[in-house]
Amino acid sequence: MKLPRGLSLLTILPLALASPPSSITSRSLASGSPISMGWFADWRVNFTVSDINWTGYSAMAFFAAQPDDNLNVILTGNNAESMLVQFVSTAHAHNVKALLTIGGWDGSTYWSSSVATTQNRSTFANNIVQFAHRYNLDGIDLDWEYPGKPGMDCNIFSPNDAANYLEFITELYQLVVPNLSLSAAVPPYTYTDATNTPISGFAEQLDWIEIMAYDIFGSWSKVTGPNAPLNDACSPYRNGSAVSAVAAWTNVGFSADQIVLGVPSYGRGYFVPPSTAAPNGNQLEIYTPFNAIPQGDPWNNASPDIAGACAQSEAPTGSGVFEFWALIGYGYLNSNGSVAPGMLSTFDQCSQTPFVYNSSTEILISYDDPQSFTAKGQYIAQAGLRGFSLYEVGGDHNGLLVNAISKAMS
Numbered sequence: 001m002k003l004p005r006g007l008s009l010l011t012i013l014p015l016a017l018a019s020p021p022s023s024i025t026s027r028s029l030a031s032g033s034p035i036s037m038g039w040f041a042d043w044r045v046n047f048t049v050s051d052i053n054w055t056g057y058s059a060m061a062f063f064a065a066q067p068d069d070n071l072n073v074i075l076t077g078n079n080a081e082s083m084l085v086q087f088v089s090t091a092h093a094h095n096v097k098a099l100l101t102i103g104g105w106d107g108s109t110y111w112s113s114s115v116a117t118t119q120n121r122s123t124f125a126n127n128i129v130q131f132a133h134r135y136n137l138d139g140i141d142l143d144w145e146y147p148g149k150p151g152m153d154c155n156i157f158s159p160n161d162a163a164n165y166l167e168f169i170t171e172l173y174q175l176v177v178p179n180l181s182l183s184a185a186v187p188p189y190t191y192t193d194a195t196n197t198p199i200s201g202f203a204e205q206l207d208w209i210e211i212m213a214y215d216i217f218g219s220w221s222k223v224t225g226p227n228a229p230l231n232d233a234c235s236p237y238r239n240g241s242a243v244s245a246v247a248a249w250t251n252v253g254f255s256a257d258q259i260v261l262g263v264p265s266y267g268r269g270y271f272v273p274p275s276t277a278a279p280n281g282n283q284l285e286i287y288t289p290f291n292a293i294p295q296g297d298p299w300n301n302a303s304p305d306i307a308g309a310c311a312q313s314e315a316p317t318g319s320g321v322f323e324f325w326a327l328i329g330y331g332y333l334n335s336n337g338s339v340a341p342g343m344l345s346t347f348d349q350c351s352q353t354p355f356v357y358n359s360s361t362e363i364l365i366s367y368d369d370p371q372s373f374t375a376k377g378q379y380i381a382q383a384g385l386r387g388f389s390l391y392e393v394g395g396d397h398n399g400l401l402v403n404a405i406s407k408a409m410s
Contacts, residue, residue, distance in 0.1 A: 029059055029097050029139060030181040030207035035260050035387035036406055037210070039063040039101060040394070042083055043076070044299065047394035049086045054094035056402045061099040061141045062087050063392065065131070066107030067114040071124045073102065073131040088136050100132065101185070103143035105152055111144040112156040115168040125172040132180055139181030141210075142169070147191055162191035162199050173205040185210045185262065185389075188245035190252050203253035210389040211249060213242040214264040217366065219293045219320055225286065227268045227366045229351030230375055237287055241351065242376065246383060256384040263376055263388050263405065265395025267327065267367025269294045269320040274359050277344070284346040284355050284364070293318045294363050297326035299394075322365055323395035332356045337369045337400050347371065370404035377408025 029035065037059040040052060052060070062084055068074045075081060084100075091098035103111060114124045132140055145151040147161035158164075169184070176182050184202075186209045191199050202209075216232075216239050217225030225237055232241035242261055249259060270290035278284050295301050300321035327333045331340050333356070339345040344357040352375040357364045368376075380388060388405050396402055 032257060032386075033058070034409070035059055035208065035389070036402070036409075037061065037099075037260060037387065037389035038393035038402070039389065039391045040087065041392045042080055042087075044394050049083060049090055052090070052393060053396075053399055053402075054091070054096050056399065056406050057096050057393075058387075059097040059099055059139070060087075060091050060393070061101045061389075064101040064104040064107050064143065066103060067110045067124060069110050069113065071114055071120055071127060073127055076107075084135055092136075097138040097181070098136070099139040099141045099181070099183070100135070100137050101141040101143050102128065103145060103185075105145050107143070108145045108151050109155050111147070112158050112161050112164075115161075115164040116158065118167075121164070121168040121171055125168060125175055128172060129175045129180075132176075137180065139183065139207075140172070140176060141183045141185065143185040146187055159194035163193050165191070166199060166201050166205070169202065169205045181207045183208045183210065183260075185212055186249070187211075188213055188216070188240040188242075188248070190248050198252055200252040203255070203258060206258070208258045208260050208386050209249065209254060210260045210262045211242070211245045212262040212391070213240075213245050214262065214391070215268075216240050218268050219317070222289070223287045224270045224272065224290050224364055225366065226348060226351035226353040226355075227266075228264050228368055228372075229348075229353060230372070230379060231350060231352065234350040235287075242379065246385070257386050260386045261376060261380055261388050263373065263390055263401075264368060265390055265392055265401055266300070266321050266323045267365045269296070269322055269363045269365040271362055272357070272364045273362055277357050277359075277362070277364050282344065284344055284357055286346070286348050286351075286355060288364075290364070293320040294361075295319070296321045297323055297330070299323055299326070322367065324367065324369070324401060325395060325397040327356070327365065327367060328397055332358060332365065333369070335397075337397070352376070368401065370400050373401050373404040374408045377405035380405075381409050 036057050038057050039061045041063050065073050065075050088098040115121050147165045150157055173182050184206055193199050214228035229241040231243045232238050271292045272290045276288050296319035300319040332343055334340050347354045353372045354369050355366050
C-alpha cells in the first residue's frame with residue numbers, strides 16, 4: 001500500500017498516557033466475526049471523512065500513521081490529527097470499528113530500527129497503545145513494507161527484521177488484550193529469518209492478517225499482467241495470487257478464519273502499441289511487453305515511489321495507477337462498471353480479472369470490477385476466509401466494488 005508523495009511535514013502528536021476511553025470495551029472484531037474492512041487514505045484532498053460511504057463495512061482503518069526515528073507514532077499532513085478525531089467519531093456513529101494503520105510503503109523507513117532492540121520494542125509498543133487510547137481507537141493495524149527487504153529505496157532494513165517483528169508483535173499483543181484488536185497487512189509471501197527460513201508464530205499473536213494480494217504486476221515487471229489475480233496456477237507467469245498467498249500463510253500457522261483478503265480499488269496501466277496489444281485485431285494479449293508507464297489518474301499522476309525521504313533520490317515517472325472511478329471518468333468503463341463502447345476488453349479466466357484497452361491512447365489497463373470482485377467474494381466464502389479489506393475506499397464508485405464482494409461472501 002502506498003502513502004502520499006511529497007509530504008515532508010511530520011506532525012508529531014503528544015503521547016501522554018490517557019485513561020482508556022469507555023468505548024474501548026470489547027474485541028468484537030477479534031472474536032471471529034466476519035470482517036468487511038476498508039483503508040481510508042488520509043491525504044486525499046478531494047475525498048475526506050465526510051465522503052466515506054460506511055455502508056457494507058464492519059471496520060475502517062485510518063491510513064496511515066508511521067514510526068519516526070524516536071519511536072513515536074506520527075501522522076503526516078497539517079490536518080491529520082483533526083481528521084483522525086473526525087474519522088473515529090464518524091466510524092463509531094455508523095457502528096463501524098475504527099482502526100489505525102501504522103506503516104505503508106512510504107511509512108516504513110523506521111520500522112526496522114523501532115523493533116531492533118528489546119528497549120526499542122518496549123517503548124514503541126507502549127507508545128502505540130497510548131496513541132490508541134488517546135484517540136479512542138478500536139484496533140491497531142500494522143503495515144511494515146517490508147521486514148528484511150528494502151521496500152522504498154531509502155528504508156532501513158536488516159536480515160533480523162522478521163524475527164524482531166515477531167518479538168515486537170508478541171509484546172504489543174499482550175498490551176492490547178483485551179481492549180484492542182491487533183492485525184497486520186502482509187505481502188503475498190511469508191516472512192523469513194536471516195537464514196531465509198520461513199518464520200511461524202505470527203498467527204498466535206495477531207487476530208487476523210490482510211494479505212495484500214495486489215501489485216503483482218506493474219511498472220517493475222517485464223510484461224503486462226493482472227494487478228490482483230485471484231489465481232495464477234494456469235498462468236505462464238507464476239508471480240503470485242490470492243490463492244497462492246493464502247496457501248503460503250496457512251502453511252506458517254494461520255487458520256483460514258484469520259485471513260482477510262486485501263483487494264484493490266485501482267488498476268495498473270501500460271503503454272502498449274496496438275500491434276502488440278491485439279496482434280489479431282480484437283483479442284487482447286494479457287501478458288505482453290510494454291513501452292512505458294502512463295501518467296495515471298489525478299490521484300496517482302506520478303510514481304508513488306517519489307515520496308518522503310526518497311524524494312530526492314528517484315526521478316519522477318508516471319505511476320500508471322487508475323482508480324476504479326477514474327476508469328469510468330476517463331471513458332474506459334460505463335457508470336455501472338461495464339466496458340464502454342469503443343474499448344477492447346477481455347476477462348482472463350485464469351486470474352479472474354478484466355483488462356481494457358484504448359487503441360487511441362494505446363493504454364492497456366489491468367483492473368478489478370464487480371465481476372472480479374464477485375469471484376473474489378465467492379472464493380472468500382468457499383475457502384472460509386475471514387473477509388476482505390479494500391485498498392482504498394475512495395477508489396470505489398457508488399459502492400459497486402464493495403457491494404459485489406459483500407454480496408458474493410454472504
